[in-house]
Amino acid sequence: MVAPGVAPSRSFERAFDDIRRALAQRELWLHLGWQDIKQRYRRSVLGPLWITISMGVTALGLGILYAVLFQHPLPEFLPYVTTGFIVWNFINGCLTEGMSTFITNEGLIKHLPAPLTVYALRTVWRQTLMMLHNLVVYVIMIAIYFSYLDHRYQMDPPNGQFHPGLGLWSLSAIPAFLVLALNGLWLTLLIGIVSTRYRDIPQVINSVIQLAFYLTPIVWSPDDLFGSGGSDRGWAKVVFQFNPLYHFVQVLRAPMIGQHVDWWSWATVGGITVVGWALALVAMRNYRARVSYWV
Amino acid sequence: MVSIDVWNASVDFPIFDAKTRSLKKAVLGKVGGKIGTDQRAPIIEALHDITLSLAEGDRVGLVGHNGAGKSTLLRMLAGIYEPTRGTAHIHGKVAPVFDMGVGMDPEISGLENIIIRGLFLGMTRKQMEKRVDEITEFTELGDYIQMPLRTYSTGMRVRLALGVVTSIDPEILLLDEGIGAVDAAFLDKARDRLVDLVKRSGLLVFASHSDEFLVELCDTAIWMDEGRVRQRGGLREVLTAYKGRDPFENMSPASLARLGVAPAVPDARARA
Numbered sequence: 407m408v409a410p411g412v413a414p415s416r417s418f419e420r421a422f423d424d425i426r427r428a429l430a431q432r433e434l435w436l437h438l439g440w441q442d443i444k445q446r447y448r449r450s451v452l453g454p455l456w457i458t459i460s461m462g463v464t465a466l467g468l469g470i471l472y473a474v475l476f477q478h479p480l481p482e483f484l485p486y487v488t489t490g491f492i493v494w495n496f497i498n499g500c501l502t503e504g505m506s507t508f509i510t511n512e513g514l515i516k517h518l519p520a521p522l523t524v525y526a527l528r529t530v531w532r533q534t535l536m537m538l539h540n541l542v543v544y545v546i547m548i549a550i551y552f553s554y555l556d557h558r559y560q561m562d563p564p565n566g567q568f569h570p571g572l573g574l575w576s577l578s579a580i581p582a583f584l585v586l587a588l589n590g591l592w593l594t595l596l597i598g599i600v601s602t603r604y605r606d607i608p609q610v611i612n613s614v615i616q617l618a619f620y621l622t623p624i625v626w627s628p629d630d631l632f633g634s635g636g637s638d639r640g641w642a643k644v645v646f647q648f649n650p651l652y653h654f655v656q657v658l659r660a661p662m663i664g665q666h667v668d669w670w671s672w673a674t675v676g677g678i679t680v681v682g683w684a685l686a687l688v689a690m691r692n693y694r695a696r697v698s699y700w701v
Numbered sequence: 702m703v704s705i706d707v708w709n710a711s712v713d714f715p716i717f718d719a720k721t722r723s724l725k726k727a728v729l730g731k732v733g734g735k736i737g738t739d740q741r742a743p744i745i746e747a748l749h750d751i752t753l754s755l756a757e758g759d760r761v762g763l764v765g766h767n768g769a770g771k772s773t774l775l776r777m778l779a780g781i782y783e784p785t786r787g788t789a790h791i792h793g794k795v796a797p798v799f800d801m802g803v804g805m806d807p808e809i810s811g812l813e814n815i816i817i818r819g820l821f822l823g824m825t826r827k828q829m830e831k832r833v834d835e836i837t838e839f840t841e842l843g844d845y846i847q848m849p850l851r852t853y854s855t856g857m858r859v860r861l862a863l864g865v866v867t868s869i870d871p872e873i874l875l876l877d878e879g880i881g882a883v884d885a886a887f888l889d890k891a892r893d894r895l896v897d898l899v900k901r902s903g904l905l906v907f908a909s910h911s912d913e914f915l916v917e918l919c920d921t922a923i924w925m926d927e928g929r930v931r932q933r934g935g936l937r938e939v940l941t942a943y944k945g946r947d948p949f950e951n952m953s954p955a956s957l958a959r960l961g962v963a964p965a966v967p968d969a970r971a972r973a
Contacts, residue, residue: 414788415788431820433820433825433826434817437816437817437820437826438817441806441813445806445808448808513800515781517781518821518822519781605717695783698776699714699715699782699785700715
């Protein structure tokens with residue numbers, strides 16, 4: 407016998423309803439996300455300022471090291487590494503904390519009836535807050551090197567690619583970030599559900615994420631890969647395009663430091679957003695109600 | 702209209718880390734029991750073919766042995782576990798009070814915990830801030846409300862949780878046995894509030910092993926046994942069947958009068 411007037415547990419209707427109710431409870435996840443940040447730095451004197459400091463130290467250290475290694479001029483390369491690192495941290499956070507979203511919220515999921523999406527939003531919002539803290543480092547860096555970046559420049563003179571420089575178009579970083587956050591959300595929902603069921607997945611992700619960091623141009627620039635003017639590395643340009651993380655980093659980083667961004671990057675990001683959400687919605691439809699059984 | 706309707710609902714838990722067990726079982730052959738092995742992971746049939754209908758004004762006690770499915774049933778009624786087979790239709794604002802330690806952050810103050818709890822139960826921050834004073838007064842926590850939750854005793858946590866759920870006018874109240882940790886004086890106070898709440902608009906389901914709490918809060922009961930409803934009926938009838946004796950047997954005439962129930966059977970015999 408089927409209950410009248412109730413959508414079955416496995417339906418898109420219920421999946422959308424979960425997301426809708428979670429969005430309506432924004433006061434909850436906004437509060438929880440902020441609480442998480444405060445919690446992490448409770449009883450430390452500087453509090454969440456530590457997020458900013460550790461980002462500053464890492465970006466400065468790695469920036470200088472790789473500028474020397476690849477012989478890049480510091481004024482262009484340091485903002486590049488810093489911004490790349492900030493963007494990477496957001497993506498990395500969505501991935502590593504997203505996969506354990508439901509596992510870490512086990513207690514709440516089992517004891518309070520709330521839409522699952524609340525926990526995903528909590529995670530992405532927490533990453534957003536971390537990013538806002540890190541942006542302080544970006545602002546300082548840009549303030550110092552603005553005069554080097556506000557016109558057409560090359561990161562690797564004389565052979566590197568020409569970049570248009572900072573301008574009003576740099577505001578495209580705002581929609582770029584929103585798209586990244588949107589991707590963080592489907593990613594959290596999808597891998598959160600999969601990881602809750604298959605506990606090997608977090609280990610797999612952990613083992614490849616470090617590699618992904620080095621494969622993505624963050625501490626090195628595409629100019630280094632393609633070789634200085636040499637055409638012998640044409641294959642690199644092709645293979646390189648298959649790293650989706652590159653495009654995600656690029657759409658947000660490039661406008662922030664006035665670098666060239668391919669339409670191809672936006673197309674890739676857009677395509678992944680659509681496919682990713684489709685996958686996440688299917689996962690939500692089929693396994694949303696199973697998560698409380700699996701945690 | 703507040704109601705809970707459950708049709709032929711079952712709750713099966715897959716136990717993923719018990720593979721060795723299923724292997725052993727396959728080797729040893731038939732062991733029987735409630736643990737199925739037809740799938741890859743063994744399954745615990747926590748609830749089996751439950752059909753229930755609860756309506757406004759019901760105050761239902763849940764009794765049964767440990768592992769009989771009381772807590773799982775409560776979680777199903779809360780909408781946390783959607784039945785693996787069958788359906789559960791819950792109509793009304795649910796406020797569960799299960800494990801007192803969970804869903805509360807020990808590092809933040811009682812006050813902040815009140816607000817987070819309220820947000821989880823669908824209230825807004827403003828609405829909760831308005832209720833904070835009332836909750837503080839009801840729970841008698843005084844200045845402790847500003848202290849981190851880890852400094853609270855179990856009873857104090859129960860007070861806090863009860864304070865929150867009773868202040869937000871829920872329609873469906875689900876209580877697990879944990880509330881036994883409060884003292885008698887507070888229970889009196891909570892009882893009035895809970896009964897009042899159910900009278901206004903709502904229903905209560907309360908799982909407990911304590912006759913005393915059950916007779917205070919409930920008028921009907923469900924006896925759970927091995928994940929099935931073994932008996933449903935008046936509280937006295939079910940408790941007598943479950944425990945093998947009348948729950949009102951040893952009660953003083955004063956409490957009997959207060960609860961408005963007839964004296965227990967031995968008394969009646971003595972008078973005759």
